[in-house]
Structures are given as structure tokens and as C-alpha cells.
Amino acid sequence: MRDATHAAIQYALNEHERADWTTQPDRLCWALGIRIIAGKRSSAHAGPPAIITLAREHYAPRQRFTMHHEIAHVLIQRAGLEDAILAEVDDEDAHRHLEAVTNYIASLLVMPDVMINHALDTYGQHPETILTIQQIARVSLGAALRRFTYAQRGGVTTLLTSGAYISDLASTDPYNRLHRHQRLPDIAAALPGAQLLSLPSTRRRTLAVLAM
Numbered sequence: 516m517r518d519a520t521h522a523a524i525q526y527a528l529n530e531h532e533r534a535d536w537t538t539q540p541d542r543l544c545w546a547l548g549i550r551i552i553a554g555k556r557s558s559a560h561a562g563p564p565a566i567i568t569l570a571r572e573h574y575a576p577r578q579r580f581t582m583h584h585e586i587a588h589v590l591i592q593r594a595g596l597e598d599a600i601l602a603e604v605d606d607e608d609a610h611r612h613l614e615a616v617t618n619y620i621a622s623l624l625v626m627p628d629v630m631i632n633h634a635l636d637t638y639g640q641h642p643e644t645i646l647t648i649q650q651i652a653r654v655s656l657g658a659a660l661r662r663f664t665y666a667q668r669g670g671v672t673t674l675l676t677s678g679a680y681i682s683d684l685a686s687t688d689p690y691n692r693l694h695r696h697q698r699l700p701d702i703a704a705a706l707p708g709a710q711l712l713s714l715p716s717t718r719r720r721t722l723a724v725l726a727m
């Protein structure tokens with residue numbers, strides 16, 4: 516991982532520890548001395564005073580992640596690492612890269628290691644672990660799926676199908692050949708080694724974990 520990104524993640528983890536690993540965004544803001552105010556769009560200013568503006572139009576789970584996303588921006592700015600993170604990649608990719616790092620830090624704030632490890636101890640490398648993380652953290656299934664996947668030490672591929680297609684996928688397996696939007700009409704036959712879980716839904720949805 517790149518140096519500035521790595522330093523920003525470490526800074527955020529240290530700050531989160533000082534806030535007792537709370538996953539409540541308003542409590543985290545209070546502990547970090549960040550004010551939250553309503554705004555036309557969501558934004559973050561490290562200040563001082565540190566202020567997050569939040570747009571009201573987001574639906575609840577996304578709003579929660581949006582707050583953590585803006586907190587992550589404040590932490591990156593406070594660490595003095597924003598320019599260094601932007602400079603890690605080519606100019607045209609710089610802002611997309613900063614947003615990706617910010618999203619990754621936000622996912623650590625809303626789904627800390629202690630939460631992941633507890634769910635893993637209970638259900639192991641199984642789709643139930645992803646559902647548990649999603650329900651406790653109150654994030655989207657996609658956010659929980661990514662956090663679960665990148666927390667694994669060995670290579671693992673997780674995916675969600677909707678009807679006959681893969682609708683979301685994350686992988687740390689270098690040999691993975693599956694991809695989003697791929698047709699996969701019979702997942703049990705196509706991936707005999709995968710742990711599968713059917714989700715209650717009008718569309719046929721299956722969550723799968725495939726360990727190397």
C-alpha cells in the first residue's frame with residue numbers, strides 16, 4: 516500500500532481508538548471535536564473549527580455511511596496527508612483515488628476490526644458473517660461485502676447474484692476470473708466449493724463466499 520494512504524489509515528485508527536471505537540457517527544464527531552450542520556450538499560472542513568455539512572436527501576443507511584465518509588475526509592485533512600494522497604497517482608486519477616481512500620477509511624470507522632472479528636468468530640468464512648456485519652453496522656450489503664472481503668488474510672471472492680447475473684463482487688484472490696455483470700444462472704453448479712445463502716427478495720438473490 517502507498518505510504519500516505521497507509522499513514523492516513525493508521526492516523527484514523529489511532530483517532531478511532533481514542534474514541535473507544537464507537538460506530539455511532541454523532542458520538543464519533545463529538546469525540547473528535549467535529550460539528551455537524553445541515554447543508555445543500557455533503558462536505559468536510561478540517562477547520563478549526565472542524566465542520567461537516569450533510570445533505571438531507573440521502574436515505575438512512577447511505578446517510579450513515581456519508582457521515583463516516585465526511586469524518587474520514589476531516590481525519591485525512593487533520594493528518595496533513597490530503598495532498599500526499601492526491602500525489603500518489605496520476606493527476607487525472609487523483610480525486611477518484613482520494614475518494615477511494617476516504618471510503619476505505621469510512622468503512623473501517625463504521626465496521627471496525629472488533630466487529631468483523633466477532634462476526635467471523637461466530638459464522639466463519641460464510642455469507643452469514645456478511646449479513647451480520649451489514650445488520651450491526653447498518654450499511655449497504657455492498658459495503659459489508661467489501662469490508663468482509665478485504666479483512667480476510669487468504670484469498671477470498673465474495674459475490675451477490677441478482678437473477679441470472681452477478682450484481683456485486685469483491686475479491687482478494689489473484690486467480691479470480693469472475694466479474695460484475697457476468698451471467699451466472701446456476702451458481703451452485705458453477706461454483707461447487709462456494710458457501711451460498713439465498714436472500715429473501717422478489718428477485719432471486721444469492722450471496723456467495725468462495726475461499727481459495
Ligand SMILES: [Zn+2]
Pocket residue numbers: 584588614617
Ligand atoms: Zn468525498
